[in-house]
Amino acid sequence: MQDGLKRLALVMGGLARIALWIAGGGLVLMTVFVFAQVFxxxxxxxxxxxxxxAAVMIMAWFIFLGAAVGVREGYHLSFDVLLYFLPKAVAPWLHTISDFFVAAFGFGMAWYGWSLAARAANDLMPGLGISRGFEFAPLISGGTLLVLFSIERVLRRAAGLHTARFGEDAPEEPETTTTGA
Structure with missing residues (x-):
């Protein structure tokens, strides 16, 4: 089972890397478009x-893709104060509950984004001349990635694997002791 999850982590890591490249390329492209407009x-x-x-649409892509990768990597915004007061054995359960909430939120993003895209598909975006349904593609993609990455985190935690960065197993950090001087 762990071998399968390690392969899954490699696939999800590759997907995360692709999403980051698209997001980074979008940031550069948006900057070029804004500079061109100002010039x-x-x-x-x-x-x-x-x-x-075009710049606003590209900005939506790198925001939603970057947020999804941030969830996978554990860089998303969290409120960890409770974890400092509870036993360490409770932390994985709280992280798993959090991952389920994030997955539910991502599902809502994808579901309602699809609904909005379907409603707006027959309208054209002023200035670009393409369907307004494309405006919601970043919402759908980001929500889908949130669901996938959250489920991966839950599965890896259930199998006893640490959350990986880009599909690599994170080494366990040794506990250090401090001596008073």
Whole structure:
């Protein structure tokens, strides 16, 4: 079972890496579009009618993809004060409950994003001339990745594997003792 989960972690790590590359490329592309718009507006006294809506759409992609990878990697926002007061044996249970809530939230993102995309599919985005349904693709993709990555975290924790970074097993950190001087 652990070998299967390790393969799953490698696949999910690859998926996370692809999502990060897309997000990083989107950040660069958005920056180029905004720079081009500013240059054309203030230097050439004209406007690129497609630059702003394209930049906003690209921003949605890197936000939702980056957030999903952040959940997988354990970098998402959390409130850990309770973990300091409870026994260490309770922490995996609380993390698992948190992962189930994140998965439910991701499912809602994907489900309602799909519903919104279906409703907006016949309308066109001003400036880009493409279906408004594409506006919700980052929401659907990010929600789907949240579900996948959260389930992976729960499965790996249940099998006794540490949450990995990009599909590699994280080594167990040795406990250190401090001496008073």
């Amino acid at each position: 054309v507006r203030y230097v050439m006294n004209d406007s690129l009618h497609w630059a702003e809506p």
